[in-house]
Amino acid sequence: MQSSTQHTNAGPSRHGRARWSRGQVLAWGGVLLFCLALASLAYYWAGKITTDRLRVSGAQRLNAYAASLENLLDKYDFLPRTLELNKDVIALLKQPDDPALRAAVNVYLERVNQQARSTTIYVVNLKGITQASSNWREKDSFVGDNVSFRPYVRDALQRTPGGFYGVGTTRLEPGYFFAHGIYHDGQMLGVATVKVNIEKLEKTWVQGGDKVMLSDEHGVVFLSSVPSWKYRTLAPLSADVRHRLEKTRQYFSHPLEPLGFAYQPEMDDGTRKVQVPEQAQINGKEGRASGMLMQRRSLAPRNWEFIYLSDLSQARSNAQAAFIFSCVAEGFLVMLFLYVRQRLRATRQRRKAREDLQHAYDNLEIMVAERTYSLRQMTQNLSEEIAVRRQAEQKLQVTQNELFQAGKMAVLGQMSAGITHELNQPLTALRTMSDNAVVLLERGRLEVVKSNLVTISQIVGRMGTITGQLKVFARKSTAPPSAVALQTAIANALFLVERRMDLERVDFRLHMRSPGANALCDSNRLEQVLVNLFNNALDAMADSELRQLTVSVDSAGARVLIRVADSGPGMTEEMRSHLFEPFFTTKPQGQGLGLGLAISEQIVREFGGILRAESAPGGGAQFAIELKVAEQELGHD
CATH class of the missing domain: 3.30.565.10 (Histidine kinase-like ATPase, C-terminal domain)
Structure with missing residues (x-):
């Protein structure tokens, strides 16, 4: 009977321990799932926040790059219009066979080009033949070249100021061309063209480490911080576009191959993610590039587009760091929870701390009294020092005012010779005219006497102006x-x-x-x-x-x-x-x-x-x- 009773009592105890173990497992499992969910949420938000920051930073940089480019181009926009103000340029377009005029205009264009720091300046007649150029001294001078096929020349000949980016057919140097008609008495005589090098902007992009491109209306990249992307296209060009580019020779011999970017659908804010192929070079290195965030900014009215690429690897790294940090923080909280149960061990330390605090409070009044006396002494010393400094400042102010007045007197002394001359002349005139007035009055010539008196009044007024100005200058001013x-x-x-x-x-x-x-x-x-x-x-x-x-x-x-x-x-x-x-x-x-x-x-x-x-x-x-x-x-x- 005893054995049976013991067995009956032991059964429920083992069953209770089993139920407690299963509940503990479920509780810790729930905590683990919650921690994973929280870490995943941190991963998502960290990536989103970093991407948003890249988007804001990219927009700011796009605006800065666009402003710098516009400022550079606007600085030269007026230059072609000024050439028609030169009479030799007008004369050369009227008399193209005069070698003396051509030499004079060549020298003038060379000087203007050096002062404006442009690449080349040249003048074209109505047939598109270059009559004079700033590079006339060089072997590959533009003088005599036919540039009528260039769009900016055609636009200018049609009385529309032209602007065009292209690669030069003579030196293969790229640049932006400004063209404006040359008029005389309302009649067009030719076209003034200025070529400006905007390639120097790429140096600032490369130094900053940014991945930025500038493309034309056809999607041809002509400026880029990555050299291998230059003169490539964002997408394959149609046959019609290629024919037009070959006809204008805008990019001359460059093949204009596509970059091969893989574009994802555009997002609501106009940005999109791009995958760069393995063979694309970034900062001179080959290898697989991570996904990038593409942002665009149009430049009207030139139909250009700035493109800025932000590396999304930083966003992924931040998201991973946030996930790891979240896991570590959650682990720390769990450990903290376990540690809280051991807080009873610190009871005696808190009791001792309260005793020390009470002791410090008992001594607080003595410390306050000592500190108050010290502050009172410091305040008294400062008051005395302030009074002394105030007296010194007053004396200094008086001395400075006297020094300013002495400076005025020194200046007046230096000007004394001139002032004496200014006063001696009218005094001599006054004496002469007053003597004449006495004689004329005796003779009864009253009209002449009246005229002399008016002149004397004017001279006295002028002397009063001189002395009044000296009086104003000499007086002390407070x-x-x-x-x-x-x-x-x-x-x-x-x-x-x-x-x-x-x-x-x-x-x-x-x-x-x-x-x-x-x-x-x-x-x-x-x-x-x-x-x-x-x-x-x-x-x-x-x-x-x-x-x-x-x-x-x-x-x-x-x-x-x-x-x-x-x-x-x-x-x-x-x-x-x-x-x-x-x-x-x-x-x-x-x-x-x-x-x-x-x-x-x-x-x-x-x-x-x-x-x-x-x-x-x-x-x-x-x-x-x-x-x-x-x-x-x-x-x-």
């Missing part, structure tokens, strides 16, 4: 910055050195590219800077045969630039590095203290601007004053 008309400030400064410029025979030129420009500054102090720069320029040109002072004003967004350039000997790099240091001067002993540029730089800096020295384009020295544009001018724009 006004805050405001809107100052640069044209007026330049005129006022020029008035003070005008006599010296006349005596030294200096040619003055003013280029107001922004006539209504207003700068945020103080007019009196800006005139002081301009007068100092004018006098320095006149001193620099004292021994120069060519004496030319040039002032230009340009606006660039929220900044305005005033440039003062002379035709003197210029500056060395060593001189330029010390120009704005106090007491540095390049003038002979006794002719300058070396404070003018230092004061001027300080004045401009207080306006929030910059004064810097540059090298003039034609030689000599050039100083640039960069100031903020006045807010009222920005609002007006």
Whole structure:
């Protein structure tokens, strides 16, 4: 009986353990399936996100490449139209048998081609025969060639400006051709053609490692970052298209074989995936290329198309990395779950940490009191230091104002001889005319006396203008910055050195590219800077045969630039590095203290601007004053 009872009790226990094992297996199986599903979802989203980023990046690069190409072509679009302005070109098209005219036009086209940095410029008559060319010195010159078969020449002869990309039949050099009719008195005499090399764009593509192509309206790739793709076609060409290309000799002897890309259906956003064949070379290496994402951008009105290929291997790599990371993270979470059950072992550590925290809290008030006392002492020291610094700044401001005023007085001293001459002449005239007025009044010639008095009034007004300008220049200015008309400030400064410029025979030129420009500054102090720069320029040109002072004003967004350039000997790099240091001067002993540029730089800096020295384009020295544009001018724009 006992044995039977024991057997009965043991049976349910083994059965319960079996049921618990099956439940555990099912639970862990469900967890595993959930983890796999989550990892698969991570794989999908990582690939999609990377593909979307490649799509956005590709679109941005396409826009940048298209903009660079358009900028390059637009720079030369006007050039053919300018040739009809040359009288020798018109004369040659009217008298094609004149060798002197042909030689003159050849030299002119050669010079224009060098200045514009184009490939070739040539002039064609109404029969399509080249009359003159910039490459006339070379053996394979275009002079005498018949280019009437070229589409751009035919379009231009039909009074439609032509544009055409093709491979040259003489040198086999590719380029883009601009063609425009040459007219005189409303009559077409010929065609002006400019060839521009756009192959240099490929170098930037190759250096960037991008896979980009530029194809024409027939799908012929004529620019590519992968050399083996150049002069290949995106799809096989029809017989009619091949016949037209052979007739125009657009790509001359290139066979125009298809690339053999395998295209997948186009997606909603216009992109599609492409498989590149094994024999296609990428970056100079052969082998099987991964699938690529193709993006297109049309270039109207030239009917060209930019194509950008993004390697999708990165998307697959990111998806695989996301899958692996998800699996690792899920494994970590499982391990963390198992570890949580062991957290009871850390109870004693948490209890000890609470005791340490209570001890730290008990000592917190003492620490706060000590820190508060330290901060109070630091605050007091800082207050004393701030008071001392404020006094020093006030003294510095006073000293700077006195230094600015001393600079003005120095400038007035330098101009004293000219000012004395300007005042002596009208004073002499006043004395003579007043004496004459007395004699004429005694004789009763009142009309002549009245005329003399009117002239005397005018002379006195002119003297008042001179002294008033000197008074404005000499007075101290503490006004805050405001809107100052640069044209007026330049005129006022020029008035003070005008006599010296006349005596030294200096040619003055003013280029107001922004006539209504207003700068945020103080007019009196800006005139002081301009007068100092004018006098320095006149001193620099004292021994120069060519004496030319040039002032230009340009606006660039929220900044305005005033440039003062002379035709003197210029500056060395060593001189330029010390120009704005106090007491540095390049003038002979006794002719300058070396404070003018230092004061001027300080004045401009207080306006929030910059004064810097540059090298003039034609030689000599050039100083640039960069100031903020006045807010009222920005609002007006």
